[in-house]
Amino acid sequence: MRGEPQGRKWSRRAVVLLPCVWLVVFFLTPFVIVLKISLSQTALAQPPYSPVFDLSAGWAGFLDFARQLSLESFRLLFTDLIYLLSYLKSLQVAAISTLILVLVGYPFAYGIARAPRGWQPLLVMAVVLPFWTSFLIRVYAWINILQRDGLLNDVLMRLHIVDVPLIWLSSDTAIYIGIVYSYLPFMVLPLYAALEKMDESLLEAAADLGCPRWKTFWLVVVPLSLSGAAAGALLCFIPIVGEFVIPDLLGGSETLMIGQTLWTEFFANRDWPVASAIAITLLALLLVPMLFYERLQQRSLEGGR
């Protein structure tokens, strides 16, 4: 642009530079290090891996360092069934709970979007409010209910539905309950946003053209809310794959989800290279859905212009 003074340019540059530098240092660089360590080997040292890259050794040091890199951790990942099952378990849990979330979240979001205008902000607030309380607290709340001498068994036994207390905790059921509970707001809000934007007159037009209500729902409402559903599903699916707290507190010990495996490798086994390799593979696995989500996010934001 013509006539733009130098000072303006500098302030513009600073606006980008500050967050950019922060993200490069604390978000991008760490991944390079993770990649590097995933190619290293475990060592009984501090830090517990080798080779350690030594800047002072110069070019020769770099070549030496490069020669010592190995794919050992990745080989282990693909040969030992534990890791493969762990990945599959994570994907399975994420897929099933995302499906449940869509089925539970849709009527909820639809109900809010069709509620009287004056009520809507209050209802949205009610959905968001639990999100403001701690994630950990919300998972913990379910332990209170699901444990062996917990509230659920108590109620079931008093109603004489069961005679002996059932095992709820340490099961996949508990994981699904915990995940659906914790992630429900993430599903409801994008869905509500998409449904709320919908022009009321579209439904009236469909009715006017002789379309019954249930058909209007399938032919008009659902297609138009698809982008919201996709955003909500991705917003849930991606973090659930890497979820740690919920399966750790509510799940059993048979098959671990990949987040737990990573945690165990790192904290219990102190195998940093394998933990890094797990992280790299997980990232590769989630890259496509993540890029897809970013596209959606970008489009919804820019569509508002």
Next chain:
Amino acid sequence: MADGGQAAQEPVSIEKPPLVRFEAVTKRFGSVVAVETLSLDIKHGEFFALLGPSGCGKTTLLRTLAGFEAPTQGRILLDGEDIVPVQPHRRPVNMMFQSYALFPHLSVEGNIGFGLRQENVARAEIADRIAEMLVLVRLQGFGGRRIDQLSGGQRQRVALARALIKRPRVLLLDEPLAALDKKLRAETQFELMELQRKLGTTFVIVTHDQEEAMIIADRIAVMDRGRLMQVAAPAEIYERPNSRWVAGFIGETTMIEGRLGSDSNIESVLGRMRVAGSSNARSGDKVWLALRPEKISMTAERPNEGLNAVAGTVSEIGYRGDMSVYKILLSDRSVMKVALTNVSARGETPFSLHDLVWLSWPPEAGVVLTE
């Protein structure tokens, strides 16, 4: 601005130099050309309108004058000084925005006084001038109101006062009345004219409403696709459009195609038309005769020899209250529009559907256009 100062001192013309001069201004947005090598002068104290369909570049041109867009090429002179390098906040012009752009977190007074507070004007003087402005736009007593407590018309007047308080060299108005309803708009048009005469400030208004431009402006620049089509007083633009495009854009027109004969006649499929007045067309050229509906007479009998006349049948009647518009189907299947004032108070039109009628007009009623 040393060179600009020199330019202002040069005695270039005997006439008073224009207040604003666009010199071959071009504005491109990527590959889109919004304004194409446009040159235009705006005189001191005039009420100037930029008129054109949406997307013609009129708002872009206004924004280059305000400084929000820098022209890709060309110069913009204000009192002989090139203002292109001057940042918007240093230009002695003020703008009234289409959306009004009133600051929602400030009161009416906060908005009106905003411009003065940017200069080191004494508090007492700011208060005085705000009071003066509130009187000028008839908003006394509204100074403490919040913006969202005002009606649309009141907001419009706050925006006007805010733009006028700094006594700009040029006041720019971007579709200032577009958000008002029809009645209020008509009233406000006259208020704006009165205000402009009272203050003597140069007003430049952007509008897509040709009626508004005709009522309000001393001169109109008609724009299309980034180019100036015609710059003239409203009556001239209406009565003497310089092209078929302008004739068609302003008001209703019927166009008769033909060739100019040797003795200022037009040979057309409807017969020979006599025309008066000058045009730069030579005999044998392809020309169009542009006729305004209200200039055409409609009779049941064939009119006398002195007039141009064609015969046809009434195919449609549009009743508008004060007048009716008739569509007349001519022998060559073309349609001519005629407007007749409804003199009868009984709500009946002098002609009915399918009537055989004669249309006639004197030679000087039409305009001969070559492009």
Next chain:
Amino acid sequence: MRRGASLFNIVSIAIGLAFLYLPISILVIYSFNASRLVTVWAGWSLIWYRELLNDTAILQAAWISLRVAALSATAATILGTLAAVALVRLGSFRGRLLFSGMVYAPLVMPEVITGLSLLLLFVAFNVDRGFWTIAIAHTTLTMCFVTVIVQSRLIGFDRSLEEAAMDLGCPPLKTFLTITLPLIAPAIAAGWMLAFTLSLDDLVIASFTTGPGATTLPIRIYSEVRLGVKPEINAVCTIMIAVVAAGTVVASLITKGGAARRQREALGAQV
């Protein structure tokens, strides 16, 4: 189509809200239970709260968590707001795609990955882990949330307001400070609060990046919870819920109060 009248809608809202609030309500109620057992109701009591006051480990962890949250939320708000301004206002600049990618990625990045990678960074550069490393990690995690909130506000922002200010003689930087910033302030405040809550809430990333002497409240609660339900933890959770609820109420009062104060100022300016 009529609004809100359908029985189906009412039922789905009711079930949804019950599902969201029942577990929390049970937790709150049982924090006042005199008995240690969840199934036995032994009457109302504040015993677990009293016990909490003597638990210095938890109190210390809470204090650390609050400090980390306040610091990281403030840093994240500054960085996140700048990033939002860059994304909305600077149009296309070199590296914009990479920049927006980096800004949004932490939103959905699994926490174990972010936590692990930050820890390895700190180890590689031999940084002592503790309070500061958690604060840095939380800033990185939460700034993208601030960006998203501020960005959507900026996109809805009427640019002509800024043009009007400049047209009236206000220089660009002053325009940003006196016009833009006050008008996007609610979004920035909401961003800060969200960043604060997320930091207070985080277990995974804090576990990776923490060091000796910097046990945050979630880490503390987690280690207790793994061993089963403890009424003291119910009490801690209840207090946290109360703080959040109070914060939400105060926030809505502040925004309302702000409007009222502006109105008073406007009236004052008239006199």
